Amino acid sequence: RKEVEQDPGPFNVPEGATVAFNCTYSNSASQSFFWYRQDCRKEPKLLMSVYSSGNEDGRFTAQLNRASQYISLLIRDSKLSDSATYLCGAMTTDSWGKLQFGAGTQVVVTP
């Protein structure tokens, strides 16, 4: 079983709608989490860091559920430009700095 797992999608979302998807992690020592967006044939770009229970940045909200070992990302008022693959990365307390990534969730926002 992979340490970090994501639903590959695609999540097809009408423009203006809300979409949410989860990232589950198996290592209970995971302490910090990072959401990246990756456009086709581009490098991942940091979207949000989560060091405690959650984080919010504009239309994007991340929520961490330590009991169930997952972190979610919610996108409100989806824009066409939000179409991308969203990667989840987890960092454990015994390997600070090393990120374990999921395979990503593809989001497609349609007009």
Place this chain on the structure above:
Amino acid sequence: GAGVSQSPSNKVTEKGKDVELRCDPISGHTALYWYRQSLGQGLEFLIYFQGNSAPDKSGLPSDRFSAERTGGSVSTLTIQRTQQEDSAVYLCASSLRGLARSYEQYFGPGTRLTVT
């Protein structure tokens, strides 16, 4: 300011040849990471440098892979006797350790390696 840079952006090599991939981290970032990403896959951790500490090489897939970081800045990932399964995008990232929110990693554009 300048982000992470990598060179070359694309590399095509014949099976069995050695290749060197270069990474220039963000100025002042003390931590440097190498990952690789195969088509349609997530990022696979390879190696991690932090300051003068011994690197974490736990992700290197075989002894054909090695990396060094000179002067605490530029890093070179070397793959010897390349195999077709080495074909992937090799991504470098850096982060600023020691301060709040310092584990955030910023990625370079990657080197797309194709082994024929």
